[in-house]
Amino acid sequence: MSTGKLAGRVAIITGSGGGLGAECARVLASHGASIAVVDINGDAAESVAESLRSAGSQALGIRTDVSSEEDVHAMVARVKERFGRIDVLHNNAAVLDAEQRQRDRDLCNLDMAAWDRAIAVNLRGAVLCTKHVVPVMLEQSKGSVIFATSGLGMQGDMSLSGYATSKAALMMLPKLVAAQYGKRGIRGNAVQIGLAPQHPLPDALLDIMRDNHCTPELGTPRQIADVVAFLASDESSFVTGTTLVADGGFSSHTPSLVEMRKLFEQMGRTGM
Ligand SMILES: NC(=O)c1ccc[n+]([C@@H]2O[C@H](COP(=O)([O-])OP(=O)(O)OC[C@H]3O[C@@H](n4cnc5c(N)ncnc54)[C@H](O)[C@@H]3O)[C@@H](O)[C@H]2O)c1
Known part of the structure; x- marks a missing residue:
């Protein structure tokens, strides 16, 4: 029996068949949670769930398109039936594959089908999952709902208009x-x-992004999953209604910081 900070808790993580979602599934499971691994790619969801079960956790892989209310309704019912409760919903799923990123461009060159898909999966999907999970949490008078957002939702950039x-x-x-x-x-x-x-x-592109982070390196999935585990657990019981920034300082500095750092280096100044 786990004594971790999420022992006895049940977490749904959308888009956890790969990427950051899969790491969140592993980390929340390591803290004792049972995990519903939800993804539009059913094989990927089952494969992550199987690896969690092999490591001794309780896990269920479920193929779900989060933009479909029918799918989401059925997924939540299955999780409730299997585990009896739902304590955590991490709305992590987003459509980010290469084809989508090539079509979701600047406003004048935007493929409206890509825009519609970004809104349907990233936004409608999170709303649908929240709509169907919160009633279960209300029965328990307890629950934590988490949303995966991005600096692109805060600041203008060259492309990915629908995503942003x-x-x-x-x-x-x-x-x-x-x-x-x-x-x-x-x-x-x-x-x-x-x-x-x-x-x-x-x-x-990676070099530009690394220069603009205030950490030596870009982020790792584990660093993000640790923040999700904090928000999922009672450690954050007085934190609600907010956006916690886990971006290595990317959004914290002046627009001129990178150029200033280079200038200071040229001048032989340290401390930047
Ligand atoms: N990786 C980053 O650097 C980064 C930065 C900022 C924000 N984020 C956010 O973190 C989250 C995870 O990003 P990632 O980099 O791991 O992406 P990813 O593309 O690796 O994973 C996304 C997952 O969502 C699934 N998915 C796509 N459409 C779906 C649908 N309709 N229904 C259910 N599942 C669906 C995919 O199959 C995939 O497994 C996203 O919300 C993303 O916007 C990531």
């Missing part, structure tokens, strides 16, 4: 959860994630 808009809207959802259900024991928070690359990216 969906992530900006997601920052409103923890406030709604907190305001609407907080008095009945439900907390809502978002994590604004810096770059913890899960897809191949050009070296030049």
